[in-house]
Amino acid sequence: MLIHELTRHECLEVLARTQLGRLACARGMQPYVVPIYFACKEDWLYSFSVPGQKIDWMRANPLVCVEADQMRREHWATVVVFGRYEELSATSERTFAVNQLQHRAMWWEPAGAKTIPDGTPAMVPVFYRIKIEQITGRCGLSEQETPDTKHANADPYEEGWMRNIFRRFRHPAER
Ligand SMILES: Cc1cc2nc3c(=O)[nH]c(=O)nc-3n(C[C@H](O)[C@H](O)[C@H](O)COP(=O)(O)OP(=O)(O)OC[C@H]3O[C@@H](n4cnc5c(N)ncnc54)[C@H](O)[C@@H]3O)c2cc1C
Numbered sequence: 001m002l003i004h005e006l007t008r009h010e011c012l013e014v015l016a017r018t019q020l021g022r023l024a025c026a027r028g029m030q031p032y033v034v035p036i037y038f039a040c041k042e043d044w045l046y047s048f049s050v051p052g053q054k055i056d057w058m059r060a061n062p063l064v065c066v067e068a069d070q071m072r073r074e075h076w077a078t079v080v081v082f083g084r085y086e087e088l089s090a091t092s093e094r095t096f097a098v099n100q101l102q103h104r105a106m107w108w109e110p111a112g113a114k115t116i117p118d119g120t121p122a123m124v125p126v127f128y129r130i131k132i133e134q135i136t137g138r139c140g141l142s143e144q145e146t147p148d149t150k151h152a153n154a155d156p157y158e159e160g161w162m163r164n165i166f167r168r169f170r171h172p173a174e175r
Contacts, residue, residue, distance in 0.1 A: 004169045006137030011079045014070055014137060015040035017161060021068035025057045039100035045130040046097045055126050058085040064130055070162060077139040083130040097127045141169055
């Protein structure tokens with residue numbers, strides 16, 4: 001397995017094509033990680049939640065970390081973001097967040113699925129965004145991938161945009 005660093009542009013491309021990530025926040029010395037759906041737009045990640053532990057913790061300490069990845073058989077790309085939590089209160093900002101998030105059908109479901117004891121959905125939405133302050137990415141490619149296998153390695157499981165990223169490392173002369 002050969003591991004390569006992704007450029008900032010490639011990292012943002014991975015985020016733009018990924019919807020599911022892991023959000024880490026911390027209180028004191030205690031980290032906390034949960035899966036979330038997000039939408040990436042320029043230097044921001046947009047997401048939505050109902051109040052709970054992660055919102056309480058991010059309000060107290062806005063420094064967070066988000067990991068997202070793409071796995072295609074033996075190839076992978078992972079991106080790590082260090083960022084800052086920011087709640088969206090203005091109607092225009094919330095509308096913008098909804099517009100970003102609603103590209104995924106049922107985008108509200110996991111965040112809105114929390115229930116209170118009598119079973120009534122507790123739908124008090126919190127829209128927030130994470131400012132991408134630092135971003136790094138890596139991708140892993142099978143060592144069997146050499147220029148000689150150029151035409152044989154068009155993996156049907158790889159989407160075109162991901163193939164372009166991997167191609168930079170497989171065939172540097174083509175870029
Ligand atoms: C595929 C997927 C996508 C999701 N997308 C979103 C999203 O976009 N927005 C969103 O708000 N939520 C999303 N969730 C749910 C999210 O992962 C959290 O479970 C949920 O938001 C509650 O987090 P909380 O901090 O408010 O926990 P609380 O309800 O306050 O619960 C506190 C305690 O419950 C436990 N807990 C909470 N969540 C989990 C969990 N997932 N697994 C195991 N233990 C848990 C922890 O021990 C935590 O200390 C998604 C979940 C999945 C599986």
